[in-house]
Amino acid sequence: MIRLEKRAQPSQFWTFATPFLAVIMTMIVGGIMFAALGSDPFEAIRTIFWDPLFSEQFAAYSRPQLLVKAGPLILIAIGLSLGFKAGIWNIGAEGQYIIGAICGAGMGLAFYPSESFVIFPLMILAGALGGWAWAMIPAVLKVRFGTNEILVSLMLVYVAENLLASVSSGLLKNPDGMGFPGSRNLQQYPAAANLEIFQSTGMHWGVLSAFIAVIFAYALLSRHMFGFQIRLAGEAPRAARFAGVRPSRIVFLCLGIAGALAGMAGMFEVAGPAGQITIDFNSGYGFTAIIVAFLGRLHPIGILFAGLLMALTYIGGELASLMLGIPSAAIQLFQGMLLFFLLATDVFINFRIRFSKREVV
Amino acid sequence: MDLSSINPVLLIASLMVSATPILLAALGELVVEKSGVLNLGVEGMMITGAICGFAIGVNTGSPVLGFMFSALCGALLSLAFGILTQYLLSNQVATGLGLTLVGLGLSSLIGKPYEGIKSPTLQKMELPLLSDIPIFGKMFFSHDPMVYFSVALVAAVWAVLKFSRAGLILRAVGESHDAAHALGYKVVRIRMLAILFGGACAGLAGAYISLVRVPQWTEGMTAGAGWIALAIVVFASWKPWRILIGAYLFGGVTVLQLNLQAAGAKVPIEVLSMSPYLITITVLVIISARGNHGAPAALGKIFHASR
Numbered sequence: 001m002i003r004l005e006k007r008a009q010p011s012q013f014w015t016f017a018t019p020f021l022a023v024i025m026t027m028i029v030g031g032i033m034f035a036a037l038g039s040d041p042f043e044a045i046r047t048i049f050w051d052p053l054f055s056e057q058f059a060a061y062s063r064p065q066l067l068v069k070a071g072p073l074i075l076i077a078i079g080l081s082l083g084f085k086a087g088i089w090n091i092g093a094e095g096q097y098i099i100g101a102i103c104g105a106g107m108g109l110a111f112y113p114s115e116s117f118v119i120f121p122l123m124i125l126a127g128a129l130g131g132w133a134w135a136m137i138p139a140v141l142k143v144r145f146g147t148n149e150i151l152v153s154l155m156l157v158y159v160a161e162n163l164l165a166s167v168s169s170g171l172l173k174n175p176d177g178m179g180f181p182g183s184r185n186l187q188q189y190p191a192a193a194n195l196e197i198f199q200s201t202g203m204h205w206g207v208l209s210a211f212i213a214v215i216f217a218y219a220l221l222s223r224h225m226f227g228f229q230i231r232l233a234g235e236a237p238r239a240a241r242f243a244g245v246r247p248s249r250i251v252f253l254c255l256g257i258a259g260a261l262a263g264m265a266g267m268f269e270v271a272g273p274a275g276q277i278t279i280d281f282n283s284g285y286g287f288t289a290i291i292v293a294f295l296g297r298l299h300p301i302g303i304l305f306a307g308l309l310m311a312l313t314y315i316g317g318e319l320a321s322l323m324l325g326i327p328s329a330a331i332q333l334f335q336g337m338l339l340f341f342l343l344a345t346d347v348f349i350n351f352r353i354r355f356s357k358r359e360v361v
Numbered sequence: 362m363d364l365s366s367i368n369p370v371l372l373i374a375s376l377m378v379s380a381t382p383i384l385l386a387a388l389g390e391l392v393v394e395k396s397g398v399l400n401l402g403v404e405g406m407m408i409t410g411a412i413c414g415f416a417i418g419v420n421t422g423s424p425v426l427g428f429m430f431s432a433l434c435g436a437l438l439s440l441a442f443g444i445l446t447q448y449l450l451s452n453q454v455a456t457g458l459g460l461t462l463v464g465l466g467l468s469s470l471i472g473k474p475y476e477g478i479k480s481p482t483l484q485k486m487e488l489p490l491l492s493d494i495p496i497f498g499k500m501f502f503s504h505d506p507m508v509y510f511s512v513a514l515v516a517a518v519w520a521v522l523k524f525s526r527a528g529l530i531l532r533a534v535g536e537s538h539d540a541a542h543a544l545g546y547k548v549v550r551i552r553m554l555a556i557l558f559g560g561a562c563a564g565l566a567g568a569y570i571s572l573v574r575v576p577q578w579t580e581g582m583t584a585g586a587g588w589i590a591l592a593i594v595v596f597a598s599w600k601p602w603r604i605l606i607g608a609y610l611f612g613g614v615t616v617l618q619l620n621l622q623a624a625g626a627k628v629p630i631e632v633l634s635m636s637p638y639l640i641t642i643t644v645l646v647i648i649s650a651r652g653n654h655g656a657p658a659a660l661g662k663i664f665h666a667s668r
Contacts, residue, residue, distance in 0.1 A: 004450070004665065089454050141642075147649040150401065150454070151592045155638040158585050166631035290458055327473055333466030339459040340441070343451040351450065351665075 004351040014348040019295055019306070022342035029341075030334045039324045047323055048316030048331075062315045064202030068273050069311035071207035072097070072265035074303055076289035078213045079258030081298040085221075086234040088254045092138065092153025093262040094286025095160035096131040100263025101270040102167055103130025105183055105277050108192030109172060112184065119191040123267055124205075131263015132256050134160065139255040143248040149255070161282070168277045183277040186270065194272030206268025210307070213261060217300040230254065262286060284332075291339045310335065372616060377508055378574055380612025382407070382566040382583075384511045386590035387597070387604045388518055389562025394594055395522065396555035397535035397659035401457025402442055404587025405464020406560050407567035410435040412468040414568025415578045418480045424572050427480070428507070428565055435564020436557045438464060443556040446663075447549045453661050465581065475578045482576045483507060507569055512605070514562075519601035531555060535657035538664040548664050563587065585638065592641045596648050598655035607644075614640050 027049075031041030052062035076093045083090045104127030111119050137156060141147040167173075169181040176184070186192045197203050221227035232240040233250045241247065265285065274281055292310050296303030317331030386403050393400050414431030418424045442460050445451045483505035522528035531551060534541045538548045570586070571578055589611060597603035618633040626633065 006665065084455075091458060141646055141649075145646050145650040146652070147642075147646050148595060151588060151595070151645060152642050154588050155585070155592070155642050158638045159635045162631040162635035166629060170629075287462060291462065294455060327470055329466055329469035329473065331466075333463060333470055336459060336463035336466045339455070340445065340463060343456050343459060344445050344449050346451060347449040 003354045004347065005354050007350055007352055010349050014345075015297060018342060018345040018348060019297065019302070021345045022295070022338055023309070025341040025345070026334065026338045029337060033330065033333070034326060037326060037330065039326055044320055044324055044326060047320045048313060048334075051319055052312060052315045058319060062319065064196075064200055065315050066308060066311050067202035067207045068204070069314045070307040071204070071210045072269055072285045073289050073292050073310055074210040074307035075206065075213055075265040075268075076258075076262045076286055077292035077296065077303045077307060078210070078217045078300060079261035080289055081293040081296070081300070081303060082217065082220075082230055083254035083258050084234075084293055085298050086230045086250050086254050087237065088142075088251055089150045090135065090138065090153050090255050090258050091150055091290060092135075092155075092157050092286070093258065093289055094282060094284065095153070095157035096134045096259040096262035097266035097269075097286045098157075098160040098164050098282050099134040099266070100127040100131035101266030101274075101281060102164060102172070102277060103127055103263065104267025105186060105270045106167075106172060108186055108189065108271065109184060111191070112189060115191045117191070120194070120205075120271075123192060123271060124209075124264060127263045127267025128260040129263070131266065132260040134263070135255045135259020136252075139252050142255075143251050149251075153255075157286070164277070164281060165279050168279050168281070172277050174276075181279060185276045187272070187275040192271055194268050204268065204272045206265060206272060209264060209268065211304075214300045214304050221300065226253065262289075288335060291335055294339060295342055313338075372620060374504070376609060376612045376616045377504060378612075379615050380608040381508050381511050382569045382574065383586055383590050383593060383611055384515070384605060384608035385566035385569065386563045386587055387593040387608055388511070388514055388601065389559035389566075390590055390594050391597070391599060391601060391604055392518060392522075392531070392562075393555050393559035394660055395535045395599060395657055396531050396552045397538055397657050397662065397664075398446065398552050398556055399453045399457065399661040400439065400442055400460070400556060400559055401454060401591065402438070402460025402464065402587075403559075403563050403590050404583060404585065405461035405467075406435040406438045406563035407464075407570075407587045407590075408468040408581070408583045409438055409464045409471075410564030410567030411571035411583060412472040412475065412567075412578060413564070415480055415571040415576075416471060416475055418568075418572050419475060419478055422481050424481050424483050427572055428568050431564040431568030432561040433564070435560040435562070435567070437560070439556045439560025439563070440553075442560075443553045447552055447556075450663050450665055453663075461587070469580045472578050472580060476580075478578065480572055480576045480578075483573050505573055507565075507573060515601050515605050522601065532657070535659055538659050538662070542664070542666055548666070552664075563590075566590070589637070589641055592645055595656075596644050598648070599657065600655065611637065611641070 027045050031045055034044040035041045051058055053059060076097065080090060080093055104123045107126035108119055108123045134156060138149040138152040141152055142149045168183060172183040174182060174184045194204050194206060197205065197208060229240065229245045230250060232243065233245055233247065270277055270281065288310060292303060292306045296306035313331060313335055317328060320326040321328050386407055390400065390403055410431035413434035414427040417430040418427030438460060442456055445456045446453050485505055522532065530546055534546060534548050534551050542548050567583060570583060575582065593604060593607040593611060596607045614637050618636050622630055622633050
């Protein structure tokens with residue numbers, strides 16, 4: 001008879017070990033899945049996790065891509081992790097990301113073809129404000145009416161997608177685009193382009209912002225009163241209220257920061273790797289970032305590594321679909337499984353497994 | 362805009378069709394939440410049910426088999442959720458989200474070869490006598506069997522929850538798992554059964570979209586219907602008949618906006634397409650402004666029988 005016994009303290013060891021265990025389990029089950037799809041599981045796993053970094057043939061292209069993909073994931077996940085810690089479930093980061101991109105690109109395009117140096121900073125500001133405003137909708141509704149933020153933030157993703165479709169064929173449409181939907185390409189507009197800081201490293205301004213966000217969040221959570229209040233509100237809401245933590249303030253700040261960061265991520269993406277606003281500009285970073293946040297244990301440093309790992313599965317997945325014909329949906333499933341296994345193995349953090357004979361009462 | 366092109370009889374009839382998937386999914390989720398479990402994976406189970414039902418429907422030529430298989434697939438996915446949340450005590454919100462992500466990935470993986478195929482669909486079942494009533498016959502009694510099944514299921518869930526011993530135990534578990542445990546009820550087992558029922562309903566709901574409403578497979582075709590079902594459970598204050606009202610109201614909005622698009626309303630298409638989601642938010646706000654009456658007290662709480 002297997003029995004779970006609650007630990008007096010959460011296990012330090014398992015807190016670090018479960019992400020690794022989850023990755024290994026995902027590789028095993030994923031390998032079985034790849035085998036079922038008719039490709040060699042070992043080759044598939046190697047193509048996803050090894051080749052993008054170390055293969056002579058592909059590494060030159062895919063190493064910079066690692067930062068390009070990890071940047072937005074880390075940026076969004078850092079914001080989400082604050083809310084998740086406090087028990088505020090903002091799962092609409094995808095919508096905040098889209099609105100940030102629309103606002104950022106809109107700001108840049110409004111100045112076209114001016115070449116002033118203030119345009120790019122203004123775009124960052126617009127992107128962050130757009131995402132912030134979009135996240136304020138569930139925040140205000142939650143504080144004012146007690147509306148469930150999970151459902152509202154998610155509904156707003158679909159609203160944002162429709163807005164995206166609207167502006168890409170209307171307001172922000174390229175006047176020189178010969179009728180095709182989609183905005184001007186911001187990469188061909190130097191004052192507004194999110195260029196690489198160092199040539200061919202993939203290190204653009206968004207990645208730099210992600211690193212700054214990691215440091216900022218680390219300091220906030222471990223050194224600042226507000227970080228303590230976030231953790232308190234999540235772990236012991238009653239105690240937090242007695243200690244004078246205002247729940248509404250936590251909601252506003254957590255959702256606001258998450259929205260602003262997601263909006264910035266969207267803006268950096270549209271001005272950099274994506275280049276333009278199109279109907280299908282968003283690619284699900286807002287949802288994958290949820291996995292990143294959990295895989296990183298809601299800890300800034302953990303999120304940094306989790307973001308890089310998840311970026312690796314994106315690139316490796318593309319490579320695997322190119323080289324081995326593994327469908328890209330398989331990678332999406334692979335990422336979902338990772339979250340599942342992580343949540344399953346998390347039981348070891350708070351519980352000890354005891355094997356005992358069934359006792360006769 | 363030509364409003365006269367919208368036929369009210371057809372409008373009501375197609376309203377019932379478009380509301381059925383949400384009704385089924387919301388009803389399943391109602392039972393799950395009544396037992397004190399919050400399963401946010403409805404969207405994932407729906408879309409998996411949609412492709413599983415579609416694949417079986419296309420391969421066997423029998424939509425009925427497709428529906429049965431979709432219920433099985435939905436229940437299987439929810440079994441994973443149940444094992445994680447009930448036995449491995451994981452966070453229900455996170456696990457539900459994970460289930461949705463897994464379901465979306467799984468469905469698009471299975472669905473690749475099925476894109477662009479038409480499936481066999483359910484025949485209309487005209488209820489004898491009733492369907493001959495002028496106007497109302499066409500509106501309410503000339504549908505496929507799943508529409509009647511979903512309404513019957515509402516009645517069944519209502520009756521079981523309200524009048525039967527099993528329903529009482531289920532509600533007790535959802536209100537206070539500790540008290541139910543102390544009385545000797547197997548909290549985890551009861552919750553697992555509720556979760557499986559919810560999964561099967563979500564699977565059926567998905568299959569209804571891919572086999573009857575559309576009837577075709579496109580990636581991500583549920584388009585948030587699972588999330589709307591979750592919102593409707595809140596809207597209904599956890600009462601079965603109000604689920605019916607909520608789902609039909611929502612179905613009405615969806616059909617009306619599609620009809621307005623077709624009639625060439627002077628409103629941008631994007632505004633019309635986002636209207637169901639905006640209305641869901643508005644409704645959620647109105648309901649929550651009155652206070653969350655009726656939410657099971659143990660909803661989303663983790664149960665561990667420690668000694």
